[in-house]
Amino acid sequence: MKRRDFLRNTAATSTLLTLGGLGLESCSSLGKKHVTILHTNDVHSHIEPFPSSHSRWANLGGVARRADLVAKIRNENPNTLLLDAGDIFQGTPFFNFYGGELEFKLMSKLKYDAATIGNHDFDNGIDGLLAQVPHASFQLLSANYDFSNTVMDGFVKPYSIFNLDGLKIGVYGIGIELDGLVLKKMYKETQYLNPYELALDSERKLKEEENCDLIICLSHLGYNYQNPERPSDTQLAKRTEHTHLIIGGHTHTFLEKPEVHTNKAGNSVLVNQVGCYGIHLGRIDFYFESGKVTSNGVSIQV
Numbered sequence: 001m002k003r004r005d006f007l008r009n010t011a012a013t014s015t016l017l018t019l020g021g022l023g024l025e026s027c028s029s030l031g032k033k034h035v036t037i038l039h040t041n042d043v044h045s046h047i048e049p050f051p052s053s054h055s056r057w058a059n060l061g062g063v064a065r066r067a068d069l070v071a072k073i074r075n076e077n078p079n080t081l082l083l084d085a086g087d088i089f090q091g092t093p094f095f096n097f098y099g100g101e102l103e104f105k106l107m108s109k110l111k112y113d114a115a116t117i118g119n120h121d122f123d124n125g126i127d128g129l130l131a132q133v134p135h136a137s138f139q140l141l142s143a144n145y146d147f148s149n150t151v152m153d154g155f156v157k158p159y160s161i162f163n164l165d166g167l168k169i170g171v172y173g174i175g176i177e178l179d180g181l182v183l184k185k186m187y188k189e190t191q192y193l194n195p196y197e198l199a200l201d202s203e204r205k206l207k208e209e210e211n212c213d214l215i216i217c218l219s220h221l222g223y224n225y226q227n228p229e230r231p232s233d234t235q236l237a238k239r240t241e242h243t244h245l246i247i248g249g250h251t252h253t254f255l256e257k258p259e260v261h262t263n264k265a266g267n268s269v270l271v272n273q274v275g276c277y278g279i280h281l282g283r284i285d286f287y288f289e290s291g292k293v294t295s296n297g298v299s300i301q302v
Contacts (some may be wrong), residue, residue: 044091085249096130116173141173170206
């Protein structure tokens with residue numbers, strides 16, 4: 001395949017949600033700082049593209065195409081984070097045979113910065129998850145899974161901070177309740193804590209103690225549910241105060257563009273999710289200038 005055709009096909013199979021109104025080259029000339037957030041969710045061990053015979057996603061997806069696209073974007077803007085919102089495992093024979101080793105190794109090759117933990121990431125048990133940790137060069141994040149009485153104790157952090165162009169980007173993880181989705185013998189003594197309480201505690205620490213300029217939640221709660229009592233990304237957005245972006249997973253929801261919600265302080269918070277199986281790559285651009293951060297013209301309180 002010619003390089004021109006390959007790049008065109010790659011772009012066609014990845015959804016780039018560019019919320020910045022300015023071109024990449026114009027940022028520095030205007031004195032703005034520019035951070036790009038790339039993200040995936042619910043890849044479910046899909047390493048290869050879908051076959052040409054697939055009725056819905058023929059020839060779409062694949063880690064190789066994602067790697068090429070990520071490299072291209074990083075070349076345009078070195079101040080880029082690559083994040084995942086969980087359910088990395090389960091869905092193809094690659095997981096059945098390698099148990100998640102290939103998934104973590106490839107994510108490390110792509111230089112993912114962080115990922116949260118989805119319910120299917122326990123499908124080989126908590127011991128199976130631990131066995132793959134050495135293959136992950138990225139940080140596993142979960143604020144509301146208490147692993148202190150398990151073999152995963154010390155291998156998962158509630159949040160991480162990334163420094164890009166003098167800016168502090170705080171990222172924390174929130175997971176779905178495992179009871180009813182995962183057999184108890186698989187997650188063992190992992191304790192599920194209230195996601196809203198731990199999200200608010202994490203964002204407070206990142207804002208008030210760590211002085212982060214941008215705060216991102218990696219959520220595997222699910223986008224939204226008919227039952228408002230069930231924790232979801234849209235409900236979480238209403239309760240936050242310092243979080244700027246919620247990157248979701250679990251419900252395989254494809255949003256054509258990030259939604260703008262209003263948090264409890266009356267400020268904007270973005271919610272996004274890009275479907276499943278690595279077919280789409282989410283992209284959101286933030287611009288910082290004079291103490292303000294904007295994304296596609298949306299002014300976000302900092």
